[in-house]
Structure formats: C-alpha cells, structure tokens
Amino acid sequence: MLDHLPALQVVVPLMSAPIIVLLRRPGAAWLISTLASFVAFAIAVALALRVAETGTVSYAMGSWPPPWGIEYRVDALSAFMLVLVAGVAALVMPYARRSVAAEVAEHQAYLFYAMYCLCVAGLLGMTITGDLFNVFVFLEISSLSTYVLIALGRGRRALLAAFQYLIVGTIGATFYVIGIGLLYLVTGSLNFADVAQRLAGIGELRPVLAALAFITVGLGLKLALFPLHQWLPNAYAFAPSVVTTFLAATATKVSVYVLVRFYFLVFAPSQALEGVPVGGVLIALSAAAIVAMSLVAVFQPDLKRMFAYSSVAQIGYVTLGLGIANEAALTGSLAHLVNHGVTKSALFLLVGGIVLRGGDASFASLAGLGQRMPWTSFGIGVAGLSLIGVPATAGFTSKWYLIAGAAEQGSWWIVALVVAGSLIAVAYVWRFVEAAYLAQPPAGAAAGEPPLSMRASEAVAVALCVVLGLVTAFNIGFARRAVGLLLGGAG
Amino acid sequence: MKNDLVLRVVAKLFTPFVLLFALYVQFHGELGPGGGFQAGVIVAAAVILYAIVFGLPAARRLVPDAIVESMMAIGVLIYAGVGVAGLLLGGAYLDYFVLDRDPVHGQERGIFWVEIGVAITVSSVMLKIFAMFASRGHDPDE
Numbered sequence: 001m002l003d004h005l006p007a008l009q010v011v012v013p014l015m016s017a018p019i020i021v022l023l024r025r026p027g028a029a030w031l032i033s034t035l036a037s038f039v040a041f042a043i044a045v046a047l048a049l050r051v052a053e054t055g056t057v058s059y060a061m062g063s064w065p066p067p068w069g070i071e072y073r074v075d076a077l078s079a080f081m082l083v084l085v086a087g088v089a090a091l092v093m094p095y096a097r098r099s100v101a102a103e104v105a106e107h108q109a110y111l112f113y114a115m116y117c118l119c120v121a122g123l124l125g126m127t128i129t130g131d132l133f134n135v136f137v138f139l140e141i142s143s144l145s146t147y148v149l150i151a152l153g154r155g156r157r158a159l160l161a162a163f164q165y166l167i168v169g170t171i172g173a174t175f176y177v178i179g180i181g182l183l184y185l186v187t188g189s190l191n192f193a194d195v196a197q198r199l200a201g202i203g204e205l206r207p208v209l210a211a212l213a214f215i216t217v218g219l220g221l222k223l224a225l226f227p228l229h230q231w232l233p234n235a236y237a238f239a240p241s242v243v244t245t246f247l248a249a250t251a252t253k254v255s256v257y258v259l260v261r262f263y264f265l266v267f268a269p270s271q272a273l274e275g276v277p278v279g280g281v282l283i284a285l286s287a288a289a290i291v292a293m294s295l296v297a298v299f300q301p302d303l304k305r306m307f308a309y310s311s312v313a314q315i316g317y318v319t320l321g322l323g324i325a326n327e328a329a330l331t332g333s334l335a336h337l338v339n340h341g342v343t344k345s346a347l348f349l350l351v352g353g354i355v356l357r358g359g360d361a362s363f364a365s366l367a368g369l370g371q372r373m374p375w376t377s378f379g380i381g382v383a384g385l386s387l388i389g390v391p392a393t394a395g396f397t398s399k400w401y402l403i404a405g406a407a408e409q410g411s412w413w414i415v416a417l418v419v420a421g422s423l424i425a426v427a428y429v430w431r432f433v434e435a436a437y438l439a440q441p442p443a444g445a446a447a448g449e450p451p452l453s454m455r456a457s458e459a460v461a462v463a464l465c466v467v468l469g470l471v472t473a474f475n476i477g478f479a480r481r482a483v484g485l486l487l488g489g490a491g
Numbered sequence: 492m493k494n495d496l497v498l499r500v501v502a503k504l505f506t507p508f509v510l511l512f513a514l515y516v517q518f519h520g521e522l523g524p525g526g527g528f529q530a531g532v533i534v535a536a537a538v539i540l541y542a543i544v545f546g547l548p549a550a551r552r553l554v555p556d557a558i559v560e561s562m563m564a565i566g567v568l569i570y571a572g573v574g575v576a577g578l579l580l581g582g583a584y585l586d587y588f589v590l591d592r593d594p595v596h597g598q599e600r601g602i603f604w605v606e607i608g609v610a611i612t613v614s615s616v617m618l619k620i621f622a623m624f625a626s627r628g629h630d631p632d633e
Contacts, residue, residue, distance in 0.1 A: 007583065011571065015568065018565070019564070021561075021564040022564045022568075024560075061585055062583060062584070062586050063582055063586040
C-alpha cells in the first residue's frame, strides 16, 4: 500500500466528502473530516521523508505511464507544499468543531465539512500532480468548494464576497486553461517535465509567450498578486473563521507554487523567458503590494480585514523573491510560504476566537482585550511579532534570506523596501496592542477565552511561529532542497 | 398544467420511453455517442418533465430529496470505488487493467462502472439544481 501513497494523498480527502454527504450528521462529518485531514497529513509527512531519502517519487495514475497518462510527482518542492497544506488542514480541524457550530447553520454543517474535504483534496491535487490539465481540474475543485465555503459565512455580505471571488476566480481559471491550451498546441504534451523538454527545442516563441502571459495573469488572480487582489479582503473578512484560516495559509500559497513550477521548471529551460522582463515586473508589483497593502492594512477598522490586507502584502514578499530569483531569495520565498502560512493561521485562529466570544473583531470591540482574553491577546502579540519578522520568530528567517538575496544582487532599494514593509507591519500590529493592552475594557464587555479545543489549535499555531524561527530544519532546509531542484532544472 | 388532459397523458406516456432511451445512451456509450453524463441528463429530464406537468411536490414524492442527495454522493463513491478496486487488485489507482482476466476486459469493466457512477451523480445533481430553482420562494426556509 505504501507505493500508493501519492494517490491516497488525494483520494482520502476526496472520498471523505461523499461519505459525509451520505451520513448527513454534523458530528460524524466533523469526525470524518478530522480523520481524513490527519491521515492526509501523515501521508504527506511519509512522502516527504521518502523524497528526502530516495529522491523524486513518480506515480502513474491508472498504470498509464507518463507522459501519456497522468503522473503524480512528489519532488523536493511538492513534498514541501504537501506537508504545509495537509498540516494546516489538520491543524484547524480540532478548532473547527466549536467554531463551525457557532458560525454555520446546523443543517448546513455537514455540507461545510464535505466542502472542506473537497477543498483539501483540490489543493493537495494541484500540488501533487505532474500534469498541466490535471492542475486545472484540481484548481476548479478547490475553487468551487472555496466559493461555497465562503458563502456559508454569516450574513449576506458573505454571499456577495463569494460571488465576487467566483467571478474573478473563474476568469483566473479560464486564463490558466487558455495558457495551457497554447502550450499544448505548441508541444503536444500536458506533462510538466515533457512540456519543459519539448519547449527547449521550439523555435516559434510567440504562442509560448502568450501562454506565459495567460498563465501568469490567471494564477496571479488566484494568488492575489497585486493589483489582482481585490477579491481577497472581502472573502477573508466574511468567510467563517476556519475557512479564512485555511485559505490564508494554503490556497494562495498553492497558486504561488504552481507559478513557481511554471517559471522555473517549464519556461526557464526554453528561451521563452529571454528578453522578457518577468522578474522586473514581478519585483515592481511585489514592491507595490508590500508598501500599498501594508499601508491600507494600517487603516482598516476590523482585525480580520487588517490581516487580510496584510496577507496581500505578505504574498508580495514571496513574489519578490521569485522576481529576484537567485538562490538566497528563492529560499526566502519558499520558506516564507510556510512561515507566513503558519503565522497567518495562528492570527486568524485567534481572531476567530475573538469573533466567537465578542461577535465581531472590530477595533472598537477590542478595547481592553488583554484583560478579558489574556491568552488570545498574548498569542496575537507573538504571532504579530512573527508577521513583523522579529528575530527568533518564523517571519524573520524568510525575510533574512530575502534581504540576503537582494543584497547579493546589489539591489539595496529592495533591502530598504523589505525593512520598510516590516516597519509598517509594526504599525498595524501596534494598533492591536494599543487597543488590547492600553485601552480600558468597557463595562459589561464579554469576557472569557474560547473553548479548550479551539485553544489547542491556536496554541500549536502560535508555538510553531516561534519554533520555526528557532529550528529551521523544516522551512529553510526544505526550501534549500527545493531551490536546488528549481535552479538545477534551469542550468 | 395539471388540468391539461393532453399534456398529462403525453407526459405519462413519454416518461418510460425517455428513461429507456437514457438506458440505451448509457450502455451504448462505449460503442457510439453517449455515456454516463448524457444518460444522467436524460434521466433527469424525464423527472423534470414530470415535475413541470404534475408539479414539484408530485415529483418530490416520486423522487424524495433524501434519495437525490444520497445519489449525488453514491455516484462519486462508485467512481472513486472503481479506483480503489484497482488498488486492491494490485494495480495503481484507477487501474482498469487488473479488473478482469485480461486488460481489454478489464478496461471495459472499469469504464462501465465509472459511467454508472457518472450517470447517478449527474442525474441527481441536475434534479437538485432544478428543484432548488423551482422551489425558490415556495420553501419556508428560503
């Protein structure tokens, strides 16, 4: 059975969804999706260990060998992402039971968990597959389930946010499929490795350039690359807390991962990228994202929206590293996927706790939170430090590599930009500290921490923010190995 | 349209033939045009015709909501189950080659069950979409 782990990685959450729909009970639904996400996490870890030991694992779906059949391919890069996605999926499940019961209508709870399993399966599938079109299929599975998950949030604004995301997401997916259509036209293949090989010998570059543009814009919409991020703040602000956490930590990251695969493993070996300022464009957009979105975040009236805008800025750091594209910067980028994923899941889990107790997370209702919810406030403080990038937290390590990469290239303005972005992050995290610790709580305000099951997930996430800053074997170590794969393929 | 005698009689006469045609499209799919998706849509069309003529409540008595919703899940499980069967018989996931005594029969058997799963899910999803649109403004919880 161990040989089939790549298939089971996707099949386990995928099959859990219809079983949940058959059972129709919220309790059973929670139990099954918890089991499925923990099994998926165990499989992801087992695969990562195997990749570290023996190198790339290739799995032929239906025994049709690649490039004819669909290949599932676990290499240093995808193993890294699988652990992140499955890890966050498992992390939020203990939290989900109470949080979902509070935020989603009871007769819809089992549908929520079914959609959650589908979303996990879709994101894991996008990560593990080695087939261009299969990426599109899983992109649609994860996107469609995401729209429903967002729409299940409380209030009618969740519906509007989901609809907005549906329109934008569909455009993104369409652009992606046009892009791979062009690639298929030129190469006659849909397998990542095969397409890369065939592209190297292609003389006619115009369709390849068009494919590059369509895929960049399509995935840019999905990963909320500035200025294609308009859907994100509303979607994150109005979705149920569990969904916000899971999406912030994984969905945009997986799209970044697919873009990385295209840039470094498909387009880089051909001459398609020569003379095209992809790196320059990415750096410019990332710089705008970091500065503008961090500034916008400072002025948000609500904690959830603030962290949503901060997510767009943080994605900017990731794409910044892709634009610089030397070894150190790429290591920083890939490590930031994990570090920011962990940091944001900690923050959104904690904010979900505030919403559970206080009804909303507007700054007006946060006054004196340090006295009313000391654990939650402390947790947001610690995760906030990681968001800023204070030494000895997860956020520091990836920014350090980004700065090293920029300095290596002599781009001192990028170094200044990363530092400036972190200083603006200090400003918005300080707004929380000010409200929570320096303001007096209003009389009769709701007090008390969220239930223990929710605090367990929060504690693990906050602890990871610190642990990943001190023990860098996972994030930096894996990122290094993945970068070796990416740049080795280019050379 | 419940009071229109011609419509009622024709709709009742039509329904079994539509269902039979769905079965033909389903099982002839591997030899000619057709397959699970098309057959599923035709099955759903038969029930939708019934619902349009005799009203949604009558169609819901014929095919209760609980059955429709279960069918959506069962179809997916059949499809995925074929994949797991391939695993258990010693092949890869979705490996049809190992499903029968030789690869050609194995492929045939695999696609047969996959198409059954597709038909079940497609027909029930079509019905569910129709029922949700048709019952808007009538259900107390909408």
